Amino acid sequence: MGLPTFKGGIHPYEGKELSEDKPVVLLQPKEALVFPLSQHIGAPAKPLVEAGDKVLMGQKIGEMDGAISACIISSVSGTVKGIEPRKTAGGSMVPSIIIENDGEDKTVESFGIKRDPEALSKEEIRNIIKESGIVGLGGAGFPTYVKLTPRDDAKIDTVIVNGAECEPYLTSDYRMLMEEPEKLIKGLRIILRLFEHAKGVIAIENNKPEAIKRLEELVKDEPGITVCPLSTKYPQGWERTLIQSVTGRKVSADMLPAEVGCIVDNVDTVISIYYAVAESTPLIRRIITVTGDAIENPQNYNVRIGTSYEQMVEASGGFKAEVKKLISGGPMMGRALDGIDIPVTKVTSALLCMSDDEGTNDPTTSCIRCARCVRVCPGRIVPQQMVIAAVHSDAERYLKLKGTDCCECGSCSYICPARIPLTETFIGMNRRISEAEAAVRRKKND
Amino acid sequence: MTNSLSISSSPHIRNQVTTPNIMFDVAIAMIPASAYGVYQFGIKAALVLFISVISCVLSEYVYQSLMGRPVTVSDGSALVTGMILGLNMPPAISLWIPFLGGVFAIIVVKQLFGGIGQNFMNPALAARCFLLISFAGEMTTFTYHDAVVSPTPLAALKGGQSVDLTAMFIGKIPGSMGEVSVIALLIGAAYMLIRKVISIRIPAAYLITFALFVFIFGRQDLSYVLAHLCGGGVIFGAFFMATDYSSSPITSKGQIIFGIILGILTGLFRLFGGSAEGVSYAIIISNLLVPLIEEISFPIPLGRERR
Numbered sequence: 058m059g060l061p062t063f064k065g066g067i068h069p070y071e072g073k074e075l076s077e078d079k080p081v082v083l084l085q086p087k088e089a090l091v092f093p094l095s096q097h098i099g100a101p102a103k104p105l106v107e108a109g110d111k112v113l114m115g116q117k118i119g120e121m122d123g124a125i126s127a128c129i130i131s132s133v134s135g136t137v138k139g140i141e142p143r144k145t146a147g148g149s150m151v152p153s154i155i156i157e158n159d160g161e162d163k164t165v166e167s168f169g170i171k172r173d174p175e176a177l178s179k180e181e182i183r184n185i186i187k188e189s190g191i192v193g194l195g196g197a198g199f200p201t202y203v204k205l206t207p208r209d210d211a212k213i214d215t216v217i218v219n220g221a222e223c224e225p226y227l228t229s230d231y232r233m234l235m236e237e238p239e240k241l242i243k244g245l246r247i248i249l250r251l252f253e254h255a256k257g258v259i260a261i262e263n264n265k266p267e268a269i270k271r272l273e274e275l276v277k278d279e280p281g282i283t284v285c286p287l288s289t290k291y292p293q294g295w296e297r298t299l300i301q302s303v304t305g306r307k308v309s310a311d312m313l314p315a316e317v318g319c320i321v322d323n324v325d326t327v328i329s330i331y332y333a334v335a336e337s338t339p340l341i342r343r344i345i346t347v348t349g350d351a352i353e354n355p356q357n358y359n360v361r362i363g364t365s366y367e368q369m370v371e372a373s374g375g376f377k378a379e380v381k382k383l384i385s386g387g388p389m390m391g392r393a394l395d396g397i398d399i400p401v402t403k404v405t406s407a408l409l410c411m412s413d414d415e416g417t418n419d420p421t422t423s424c425i426r427c428a429r430c431v432r433v434c435p436g437r438i439v440p441q442q443m444v445i446a447a448v449h450s451d452a453e454r455y456l457k458l459k460g461t462d463c464c465e466c467g468s469c470s471y472i473c474p475a476r477i478p479l480t481e482t483f484i485g486m487n488r489r490i491s492e493a494e495a496a497v498r499r500k501k502n503d
Numbered sequence: 504m505t506n507s508l509s510i511s512s513s514p515h516i517r518n519q520v521t522t523p524n525i526m527f528d529v530a531i532a533m534i535p536a537s538a539y540g541v542y543q544f545g546i547k548a549a550l551v552l553f554i555s556v557i558s559c560v561l562s563e564y565v566y567q568s569l570m571g572r573p574v575t576v577s578d579g580s581a582l583v584t585g586m587i588l589g590l591n592m593p594p595a596i597s598l599w600i601p602f603l604g605g606v607f608a609i610i611v612v613k614q615l616f617g618g619i620g621q622n623f624m625n626p627a628l629a630a631r632c633f634l635l636i637s638f639a640g641e642m643t644t645f646t647y648h649d650a651v652v653s654p655t656p657l658a659a660l661k662g663g664q665s666v667d668l669t670a671m672f673i674g675k676i677p678g679s680m681g682e683v684s685v686i687a688l689l690i691g692a693a694y695m696l697i698r699k700v701i702s703i704r705i706p707a708a709y710l711i712t713f714a715l716f717v718f719i720f721g722r723q724d725l726s727y728v729l730a731h732l733c734g735g736g737v738i739f740g741a742f743f744m745a746t747d748y749s750s751s752p753i754t755s756k757g758q759i760i761f762g763i764i765l766g767i768l769t770g771l772f773r774l775f776g777g778s779a780e781g782v783s784y785a786i787i788i789s790n791l792l793v794p795l796i797e798e799i800s801f802p803i804p805l806g807r808e809r810r
Contacts, residue, residue: 389513480513
């Protein structure tokens with residue numbers, strides 16, 4: 058009570074005790090690595106290599122294609138085997154660069170060279186972030202340099218480091234807060250260099266008291282940086298609710314955080330910015346939680362992008378016999394997997410292995426109008442009415458209810474006592490509407 | 504391994520609370536009032552309650568079976584309707600009347616309009632009003648101890664007599680078996696609030712508005728206002744009937760508007776109407792306004808100027 062928060066939200070079982078005290082383990086990649094050309098929001102990258110090429114660790118193998126895109130960096134040294142469609146966590150086949158790992162980790166020349174961020178210009182910093190392929194590692198995968206290039210730098214007054222980690226079971230951000238807090242603060246300093254009027258806020262849910270204490274000690278002597286403990290509630294870490302909690306400002310679905318003077322970046326993203334700018338190390342790895350009651354040894358890993366999920370499962374001692382469901386990401390917004398022969402991408406936050414279905418296969422019954430979905434919706438829209446519009450394909454009513462404001466956080470489905478697949482319906486409806494809008498735009502352009 | 508994996512859309516976890524849980528919580532919340540009713544009015548009252556429940560559950564079962572629909576009596580909603588109906592009956596009533604009420608509540612008000620969640624009126628209350636119109640004599644004959652017919656406190660109040668507030672609070676008064684004991688009802692209401700089955704919005708808006716109305720247009724006398732609050736099923740109505748999910752607004756603001764309308768209507772019917780009561784009619788009329796109330800009370804989406 059008393060801590061900053063937002064209206065709506067839920068309190069699911071947190072499940073963090075399985076892995077929160079497990080220090081991050083380095084996972085050395087083996088065999089072939091797979092680099093999907095699309096592992097971010099925006100246009101897929103254009104491959105810069107072809108079959109037979111030798112590549113080095115830290116070498117750019119995919120180039121940005123358009124203003125909103127991200128480049129792809131090889132996380133190992135070896136030989137390009139080819140470019141072919143591969144299945145990703147999203148379920149679809151994505152054109153991917155396959156690299157045979159030679160195991161030697163031979164790097165590009167500039168790799169790892171220390172740099173003084175204070176000596177770099179804004180433009181140089183942004184260029185490094187862009188060339189390092191950094192995207193939002195919290196799960197959305199929005200290209201970070203785009204986010205860090207608002208129309209007017211001077212109008213940004215708050216840079217928020219998102220350490221809420223509100224998704225149940227996930228502990229990768231927590232581990233980074235505990236293990237590399239100095240790098241996080243240095244990364245935040247680099248971002249603050251871009252925005253002369255901004256202060257830095259490290260926002261952490263109060264279910265991580267150790268991390269809050271640790272960071273508060275470290276920022277004591279850091280002017281312009283504070284720690285903001287938040288009440289523990291899902292989806293506290295959603296960008297729009299986080300901004301509301303930290304600053305009291307409200308961002309609509311049509312606005313960018315920069316329009317209310319805010320920039321939000323996830324913990325691991327900020328640390329990646331530190332590595333890229335201060336240690337000339339582009340985005341080649343990320344922190345992933347492998348957890349759940351169906352994996353032998355829950356663990357947090359430092360994994361190279363492109364590594365197979367299989368290798369993480371192997372490192373964790375394999376599945377317990379009764380694995381029923383595998384999820385890439387957390388239980389609220391993650392994707393159910395039909396197999397683990399898929400690559401780790403920039404947006405892989407976790408592999409959750411569950412031994413039961415926790416009611417997701419309960420039969421759907423009639424809506425009793427209990428209004429629980431209305432109460433928990435963090436977007437302050439009305440799922441009970443939206444679902445009626447959606448099942449009747451009444452796009453007009455759906456849009457009038459601002460159905461496309463839905464962030465697909467899953468709170469309504471979680472709470473529904475009639476087990477109506479609300480979120481699933483909205484994901485489908487939102488996709489149909491955005492496809493229809495894209496079609497209209499294409500027609501106009503023709 | 505691959506074949507045994509379950510694939511479904513996010514989220515992959517669910518809250519434990521399901522429709523039957525909620526309905527059984529409501530039923531549990533009515534146990535204190537039911538128990539007091541039986542203690543006060545004897546075994547006949549238990550029989551009335553039993554017949555109401557049986558009638559509702561049976562009606563749902565038979566109707567859904569005949570129509571070839573999935574039978575949903577196990578969701579507990581017919582049980583709740585039956586209990587509310589039974590608690591709304593004078594304890595000495597002929598047993599065929601609550602039976603008929605149950606059939607009307609479930610088949611006419613609930614099932615014909617599409618079943619659970621679709622009824623636009625509280626089924627038990629609609630049935631009570633139907634019975635009240637059809638069998639006015641039996642429905643308004645209230646006995647107390649040894650089958651002596653006596654006026655309810657509200658009737659006495661309307662007649663200008665004074666009433667015993669303590670007796671009303673405990674329930675030592677004539678009336679429908681479920682409405683007499685304010686304390687038993689409040690225990691049940693507290694249970695529902697703690698279990699988050701209902702929110703305080705509708706009952707609070709209802710009771711406050713009603714108390715103000717009675718104070719302004721009735722008598723500026725605290726014990727008079729309290730007598731109105733304790734009598735005639737306002738407490739029962741505010742916590743157990745006005746909060747019926749199907750027939751009350753889903754929006755927070757709408758619930759407050761709904762409660763205010765209820766308070767005003769109940770006050771109007773009580774002070775200026777022909778009969779001493781007014782809760783039932785106030786609720787079923789307000790039920791009809793719910794779609795309108797909802798349409799003007801949707802929350803403002805996060806960050807937007809208006810809905």
